[in-house]
Amino acid sequence: MAIEPAYRVWSKASGGGRDGEVVSESGRIDLELRPPAALGGSGEGSNPEELFSAGYSACFLGALRATSKQAGSPVPDDSTVTVTVGIGKDPADGGFGLVVEIETYIPGVDEAKAKELADAAHAFCPYSKATRGNIDHTLTVRV
Structure with missing residues (x-):
């Protein structure tokens, strides 16, 4: 495709x-x-990691808003996404590699529903798609 x-x-x-x-x-x-x-x-x-985390967090929040609206469960206006990007030595080749921690905050939503919405956004977000299989991701949900 x-x-x-x-x-x-x-x-x-x-x-x-x-x-x-x-x-x-x-x-x-x-x-x-x-x-x-x-x-x-x-x-x-x-630095590049700071710029990457800024772009990723904005993109993921946009994906969260789009997929939740499409699912008929729009997230509250005060929902946020924080993306932490880490850089460190890659033991596989001695170079450097990245790790990403994505934290969604979806207030006033049942925790199971919030997890479902965050997972859908992670599947949809172009940054998540681009890095899937290349960067370890941790996705957490706060309500």
Whole structure:
């Protein structure tokens, strides 16, 4: 199955990659990048994991809203999604790998129903699809 994009955007990194700058096509993102202190950097800029967690959390919340509405159980307006991205050594090849923790907060909804809605969003979200089988995910639900 081929995806026909309805939207495309580019971003350009310059400098040292993790120690440089990233600018988006629109100019809305124009950030200095610095490795986090935990990886030996200054931590004085953003980093790829922070940007990935921001995009993933927004995309997942959109997927949660879309799939829950389609299921006839729209989530409350104050629902949130927090995505934590971790980076560490990959013992398989000595390089680095990522892990993702997705926490959904769906207040006022029965816990079993909230889990069902979060699972449906995880199956639907393009970020989840793109990383499935490549990154370990943990999905938790709070109500």
